[in-house]
Amino acid sequence: MEQVKVPRHAYVLVCDGGKALLFRNDGDAELINLTAIEHFAEFEPATHDLGTDRPGRVYQSHGTARSAVEQPDYHEAGEASFLGDVAKELGRLVEAEKTQAIIVIAPPKALGILRPHFSPAVKAAITAEIGKDLAHLPTNEIEKHLAG
Numbered sequence: 001m002e003q004v005k006v007p008r009h010a011y012v013l014v015c016d017g018g019k020a021l022l023f024r025n026d027g028d029a030e031l032i033n034l035t036a037i038e039h040f041a042e043f044e045p046a047t048h049d050l051g052t053d054r055p056g057r058v059y060q061s062h063g064t065a066r067s068a069v070e071q072p073d074y075h076e077a078g079e080a081s082f083l084g085d086v087a088k089e090l091g092r093l094v095e096a097e098k099t100q101a102i103i104v105i106a107p108p109k110a111l112g113i114l115r116p117h118f119s120p121a122v123k124a125a126i127t128a129e130i131g132k133d134l135a136h137l138p139t140n141e142i143e144k145h146l147a148g
Helices: 074-097 108-117 120-125 139-147
Strands: 011-015 019-025 034-041 057-059 066-068 102-106 126-131
Touching (some): 011 034, 011 074, 019 139, 034 074, 102 108, 102 139, 120 126
Parallel strands (some): 011 102
Antiparallel strands (some): 011 019, 057 066
16 A cells, blocks of 8 residues: 555545545554544445346347346445435535545545545545545554555
């Protein structure tokens, strides 16, 4: 992982498609001490509970062959909506706290979904983006990853 400086009172957002943790560094750049500020989680039921019908069928224009239509991925739409909500909450926090530094840690796919939802104030405050999935790790492991 690339070496990232996490200044005192910087915010660290660690998220994936269904869980987001927002921390503040109450230590300094050398001795990181992350304090949890917010926790966001989204419960997603099983795919078969989300869909209402069987997948559709397509009849070929020639002959009697049929093919199944791929079922939509409801989880992907739910993840995008969840990440958009997280970005909005981060925007509210930045506006209220006048945050100067934010480090965003998320899988590359989640980073791609988050970026368009960030407000200009959040974009200006982001000092680093790390394309890793660390949302499932405990706080002390996240601190170790950031410390290098």
